[in-house]
Amino acid sequence: MSSATTTAPADTSALTVQKVGGRIGAVISGVRLGGDLSPETVAQIRAALLANKVVFFRGQDHLDEDSHEAFGKLLGTPVAHPTVPSADGRYSLGIDSDHGARANQWHTDVTFVPAYPAFSVLRAVVIPPYGGNTLWANTATAYEGLPEPLRVLADSLRAVHSNDYDYAALRPQAVPEALKQYKEVFTSTKFLTEHPVVRVHPETGERTLLLGNFVQRIAGLTGRDSRTLLDLFQSHIERPENTVRWQWQVGDVAIWDNRATQHYGVDDSDAHERKLRRVTIDGDVPVGVDGRSSTLISPEEVPDPSFGIASGASTAA
Ligand SMILES: [Fe+2]
Numbered sequence: 001m002s003s004a005t006t007t008a009p010a011d012t013s014a015l016t017v018q019k020v021g022g023r024i025g026a027v028i029s030g031v032r033l034g035g036d037l038s039p040e041t042v043a044q045i046r047a048a049l050l051a052n053k054v055v056f057f058r059g060q061d062h063l064d065e066d067s068h069e070a071f072g073k074l075l076g077t078p079v080a081h082p083t084v085p086s087a088d089g090r091y092s093l094g095i096d097s098d099h100g101a102r103a104n105q106w107h108t109d110v111t112f113v114p115a116y117p118a119f120s121v122l123r124a125v126v127i128p129p130y131g132g133n134t135l136w137a138n139t140a141t142a143y144e145g146l147p148e149p150l151r152v153l154a155d156s157l158r159a160v161h162s163n164d165y166d167y168a169a170l171r172p173q174a175v176p177e178a179l180k181q182y183k184e185v186f187t188s189t190k191f192l193t194e195h196p197v198v199r200v201h202p203e204t205g206e207r208t209l210l211l212g213n214f215v216q217r218i219a220g221l222t223g224r225d226s227r228t229l230l231d232l233f234q235s236h237i238e239r240p241e242n243t244v245r246w247q248w249q250v251g252d253v254a255i256w257d258n259r260a261t262q263h264y265g266v267d268d269s270d271a272h273e274r275k276l277r278r279v280t281i282d283g284d285v286p287v288g289v290d291g292r293s294s295t296l297i298s299p300e301e302v303p304d305p306s307f308g309i310a311s312g313a314s315t316a317a
Helices: 039-052 065-073 139-144 148-155 176-186 223-237
Strands: 016-019 026-029 054-057 093-096 119-126 134-138 158-162 192-196 198-200 207-209 215-218 243-246 253-257 261-265 275-281 295-298
Touching (some): 039 253, 134 139, 139 207, 139 223, 148 198, 148 223, 207 223, 215 223, 253 261
Parallel strands (some): 026 054
Antiparallel strands (some): 054 253, 093 275, 119 275, 134 243, 192 295, 198 207
């Protein structure tokens, strides 16, 4: 890295941001991620992240669990998953194919609690020879692209999110280990949270659609009406123009704004191993267009996780 420019901090001198898609995704080059980045570099990364919703870094093979977490701390407070325990007393969560976990549903992480994460920082450790890509969708441009009457309708709705959904019905091919993991670990505490369907983003002020596969139903509607509306809004989120698809290489890092995106892990690498590590950064309680905040319906509070502080534990608006 050049240090020829004496005025610019050494770690920002070569930082470039190259958009991948028109509405979402950018590659950031010329930065070596870690806990020692200058405030200027962190500010540049954060700005690119808020503008592009997901940013990608190649060649970060030097990162380990500690430096991954140290970098995450520059974006906010790392938090533990509310139910899935940390394997080794760290905030870094394993996303491993051999645990039977599959994320091949469009979702926003951990929306079954009120203050679900603001950012996720995902690092590729083992990548299959083919497949295993991840897609992200921009939920701000999805909202913007709605016809006016649908925007007005969405503004007025609230939805109930839960981690207790019909896993077996969604994944009829699931291996017994995955079903066991889902029943005994993922839903060890069953959460119900009511969110506005349209969230006002706390940093950008944009309106974003807050849905995804943890949604059980639209509050106050019958099951059939609820399903119809959810499918309608979701179809706008998933439009190809709102999405970006990333083909992972070992050493890649992706950071996404979990308040303005959904994502989908494509399950097409057969039995090949895939290992990623995720550090999750605390979020705040969503607020709708009408100023109403999200509310935790049950349990009464988010219980302490096995390690550290839980995502969504803060319920103050
Ligand atoms: Fe996810």
